[in-house]
Amino acid sequence: MLAVSDLQAKIGKIPVLKGVTLNVGAGETVALLGRNGVGKSSTLRAILGLLPRTGGRVSYSGNDLTKIAAHKVASLGIGYVPQGRGIFPLLSVEENLLLGLRKAPEPALLDEMYVRFPRLNERRVQAAGTLSGGEQQILAIARCMMMQPSLLILDEPTEGIAPKIVQQIRQEVANVAARGIAVLIVEQNVRTALKLASRIYLMERGAIVHEASPTALRADATALHRYLGVSL
Numbered sequence: 546m547l548a549v550s551d552l553q554a555k556i557g558k559i560p561v562l563k564g565v566t567l568n569v570g571a572g573e574t575v576a577l578l579g580r581n582g583v584g585k586s587s588t589l590r591a592i593l594g595l596l597p598r599t600g601g602r603v604s605y606s607g608n609d610l611t612k613i614a615a616h617k618v619a620s621l622g623i624g625y626v627p628q629g630r631g632i633f634p635l636l637s638v639e640e641n642l643l644l645g646l647r648k649a650p651e652p653a654l655l656d657e658m659y660v661r662f663p664r665l666n667e668r669r670v671q672a673a674g675t676l677s678g679g680e681q682q683i684l685a686i687a688r689c690m691m692m693q694p695s696l697l698i699l700d701e702p703t704e705g706i707a708p709k710i711v712q713q714i715r716q717e718v719a720n721v722a723a724r725g726i727a728v729l730i731v732e733q734n735v736r737t738a739l740k741l742a743s744r745i746y747l748m749e750r751g752a753i754v755h756e757a758s759p760t761a762l763r764a765d766a767t768a769l770h771r772y773l774g775v776s777l
């Protein structure tokens with residue numbers, strides 16, 4: 546589905562991606578992990594064309610994304626929740642849900658979002674900026690789901706979220722995957738990534754340095770400490 550080969554990118558004159566290669570299969574959940582500043586978010590942005598690529602190839606369901614303008618990528622079935630969520634704080638919850646759609650959605654689709662995300666139903670006319678951080682993250686995910694994507698890309702979905710809400714975010718992402726939607730997630734919370742993903746890539750200095758299943762990574766204390774600085 547998503548195939549990234551030797552992806553390279555710079556910010557100014559500084560190389561931030563030095564040949565990233567990864568793939569996400571249909572219906573698969575894949576996590577990209579690494580310490581701060583190794584290029585995880587830059588990888589997502591370069592995949593989507595939001596960060597200019599200087600080399601490599603990105604394809605999605607047979608489409609060469611290196612030849613498609615960034616603003617047209619969503620129409621191919623890719624949903625993106627950026628770090629910081631990207632909601633519009635002065636607009637209501639419902640107005641945020643409807644943003645980006647080419648036409649008014651079927652009423653059943655909007656009703657489905659409110660059933661799946663009851664917190665949003667309770668706050669549909671409330672300004673999005675008045676929601677808690679966790680509620681804003683749920684809104685950002687629901688807004689992507691309104692576009693009915695086949696791939697959902699999430700950048701740090703549990704960052705800055707109260708611990709009691711993290712479990713709910715995990716469950717929402719798991720629910721997305723259970724519907725057969727592929728997920729590519731960048732996550733600092735290693736336990737969250739291990740629970741959600743079927744495969745994990747570890748990143749260091751702008752490149753993929755290790756690939757493993759969650760089971761293998763849990764058993765590999767050396768890799769966890771070397772690349773992530775954590776122990777389980």
